[in-house]
Amino acid sequence: MCTSCADLSLGRRMFLGAAAAAGLTALSACGNGDPGAERPTSPSPSPASPTPRPTAPSPTPSETEQTSLEQVEESLDGRSPKQWGLDVTGVVTSFAASGNRAVLTLDACGGPAGSGYDERLIEVLRSTSTPATLFINKRWAQEHRSVTQELVGDPLFEIANHGTRHLPLSVTGRAAYGISGTANLRDAHAEIAQNQDYFRDTYGLELRRFRSGTAHADEVAVEMAQMLGVEVVNFSLNADAGATHSPSEVHAALAAVQPGDICIGHFNQPSSGTADGVASALEAAAERGIEWATLEQALPRP
Ligand SMILES: [Zn+2]
Structure with missing residues (x-):
């Protein structure tokens, strides 16, 4: 079991009403080649052109760049969080579905026991x-540069931020499953912003959504994420219990999906039961008319 990147093992539905219950068992899910060719480049000016060179449009500063750590500290320093867990103020866990829409989210946690690639699940x-x-x-992403490049370029997928070091998002160092969270505002800022910067610099991609390692956060850290233009998204249906479920357990969980659910699984544990369970659950969900969407498609842009 991976101690540095535990994800939760119980469905959030089971947490509701008991979100602060102690003693929850943590289960593991986790255990550059230069992709730069895909980055947008400004057109090359023609050296023979008699007209003024076309100039590349000025890049629009991202929210992350616009909101500096100093601004965050100015607004939030000294605030003491009162909430801790999966469903604190500001975290999105489900959505008002139009029709039969539901969302499947899959995490890749990274780290020593969490850097596998479940290629079969993606297939x-x-x-x-x-x-x-x-x-x-x-x-x-750094471990799987070419795969990440492919995923970024696949219109079927939305890419989101699962943290820099895969830590619970805290402004006080609060722990989840024995894993110490980010120690303060500065660390929490870095946990989000450094991965934002990585994807922006490497792929020209501005990530819009964030889920912390262990999915735990306090509400002050979530407010900070919002200042950075990032929406914190957890889930209403836990499909694979940190990639520990058998295929039949994944099937049973995911086939029960309802419109408006945000489901969580993992694509970093290729020996898990997730791929087989998801495959059969998708068939069952299709028979019930479930229409899958990304968060970007299902939610208003943050
Ligand atoms: Zn994770």
Whole structure:
């Protein structure tokens, strides 16, 4: 079991009403090649052109760049969080569905026990044209540069931020599953911003959504994320219990999906039961008319 990147093992539905219950068992999910060719480049000016060179449009500063650590500290320093867990103020866990829409999110946690790639699971999604939002940790992206490049370039997928070091998002160092959270505002800022910067610099991609390692956060840290233009998203249905479920358990959990659910699984544990369970659950969900979407498609842009 991975101690540095535990994800939760119980469905959030089971947490509701008992979110602060202690003693929850943590289970593991986690255990550059230069992709720069895909980055947008400004057109090359023609040296022979008699007209003034076309100039590249000025890049629009991202929210992350616009909101500096100093601004965050000015607004939030001294605030003491009162909430801690999966469903604190500001965290999105489900949505008001139009029709039969539901969202599948899959995490890649990175780190020593969390850097596998469940290629079969991704192939299941591609072969069934199932959109998904992929939350990727910076360490995983760095370990799988060419794969990340492919995922970034696949319109079936939305890429989201699963943290820089895969830590619970805290402004006080609060722990989840024995894993110490970020120690203060500065560390929490870095946990989000450094992965934002990595994807922006490497892929020209501005990530819009964040889920912390262990999915735990306090409400002050969530407010900070919002200042950075990033929406914190957890889930209403836990499909694979940190990639520990058998295929039949994944099937049972995911086949029960309802419109408006945000489901969580993992694509960093190829020996898990997730791929097989997801494959059969997608068939069952399709028979019930479930229509899968990414968070970007299902939610208003933050
Ligand atoms: Zn994770």
